[in-house]
Amino acid sequence: MITEIYCVSGISGEEDAHVFISSGENVRLSCNNALSGCKSTTWTYSNNHSETVALITLGIKKKDTERHERLSLESDCSLNIKNVTEEDYGFYICQQFVNDTQQGTDARVFLHVLHVSVSLSSSSSSSSSSSSSQTEISPGCSVTLSSQLYSDTGFSCDDWVSSEGLGLLWVNQAGVDLKTDSRYQILSSDQYHCSITLTTTLLNEDNNREWRCRLTQRNKLKTSVRYTVKYSAQASTTAVNPVHITHSQDPSTTNTYVSKDPGETEVSVTAGLLYRVIVIIVEIAVFAAPTVILLQIICARRAGEF
Template structure:
């Protein structure tokens, strides 16, 4: 019975090719979101000015992306598109919305030439449950999110598979399989700490979810969602858990501030020490001044005076050094020693 179903599916595919008027070889491209895709144009002529690329999927009508070698700027993705010298179509930073059916056709003088080159683009995409993390990034093949240990996280790996048949029929008939594995490539279904479920819906042809409670040792841990087609690996998406580093950043800033405050205090202490040394030096510069004055008493004056009379002389001394401040009390003292001497007759 299963063999008959497979034959029926094959017949439907061949019939679809006949109805569209093409008999060329179809190409299936499997890619992870965030990567760059290259779609070959096997029927290209020598001049890409005759090449037209069209796109459609199950939710949209056919749209011309490239018309006679010129990129159509009216499309939303035109900035991510480019045409190579061999007329292949490049799509930069693929998203899940890029999956679908691409056709390369050749026109000469308005007449279609040859058969169409058809490319089916299938995209593998991973997202994190919104309730599991405050921030997430799942637009690249190596996604990361900042979360914390002790919380439950759910990762959803979605295969956007373009098909004219039902998803379940094609997945089953062509042997597609999604797996969550660890860094060593071991299927996580064998580990009881992970809850893994498979499902499908109208928008996503194949979904496999991984749910677990994060442990301290899960920081920087990598999980991979792998897509295999008839036991051959087609593409995979890596997802890395990264815990928040806010606490570490705050600690680093605190250490930096403490170091800065220590330098400021040390600088101020050095300045005060330098000011004190200068003040001592200034004080030492104010030395006391001593003057000795020898007085001679003329003989005529001494004739009528007693020998023990003393003549006093007033001596005034001024300090030429500048006054530092009103609080400085560096008084200069002048001493005068007066001696009386009698000249011998």
Template structure:
């Protein structure tokens, strides 16, 4: 049997029957830094005043009410990033890794629910770098940059946060999910000896790290963490290394 770390296969549980307390949940995969729209799948007239959105994750001991009958709760930690659309979908701006979890749309007519809850499970892909840089910045919604120098060892950690109640290893390859690092050409970096790639898992998230020693030619090089399902891309995060020191830039130009 192939080694789990070599395969980097996720045991992500996407069957709705395995999601804690849910039935018929939709699944949305997004990269941190992007905006996302969670559909309520409702066609009620004037639905905004009849809609409630709740949220649950491992970070909270109880369900958090985000929107109550169309009114946004201002005491939530991310209320400024939330908005309710005219079709009752929930918009989340600049998604972070802490936004993963189970979102529930519930509607009321005369204090009664005309139909069942709509559950949406949000899965967030996020990349962090070690050592960190105080000058790091996000260049786009799905791409990050870190200003460091050649000769240093760097580790990129790509984590998928999911509200499943299971670790990645619980169902290795059973759902056909895969988390991997590729280069700009889409070539799997595990085939290159200069990269060390390791996988790990814990309750609620999966992790794949890429470690390498930076070369002069790595300036502006892009590495991509991809989440695929049965070889179909779900979402990805692009990470670009940029050498900003003027002396380093001059040295690179002369090479």
């Protein structure tokens, strides 16, 4: 599904389109000056960390770009970007050229990407993840969700907030602001970067809990990112009950070990298996002995007849 959220803003002094999207989604950037057939259409891209590169030249997609596989051109010459990443933010320009001469004016689009990065820590270890959807973790971990709006407008976050009314907010599944709960530590962005972080220590009941970072403009929702807490089955069991390891070779003999050392359990199981093997060998010997004796008697009688 292609998601398009855009507005026309005067922050740059021109009628530029501003598109807000969350990482992992698909987006369509409109080209409002396109000529029919798109054979004259050229799309270029740049941001404050890269030079201008051509993505589409005269209707043909460039193959030497990193995002080549994620780009496509619509019949109306709009640019589709699949599975948007935070690196896709920047300034896109759609132009029309006929016989090397530009026709009309530029169609300018600013793409703003909302992305959440995740960092985890515990008393025994720490790890980090850049996934904005789901990460397997366990109760007792401290989790920090950092949500940042990646933009290339040349303006600070303070300018965005004051002139465009942008806001970032962490809420729960019911849409309640998490700032109202002392369990969560919320830190807002500095004057230059539009970001907001949420930090909390996970509880058993947080399994499958969802938090959302919402981006609004003048109190109107533009886009949001969801983060779902997902405990592994082993982590959930360990957090609630003691560990029980059960080995069953015979339904009538079941040994249960509660929180034992793995080496001790392995030795016990090996001894049990050895005992079973010895029993089987003895049983075979007991049943086989009469048969062997009978065969020897038959052979002796036949030898006497000759």
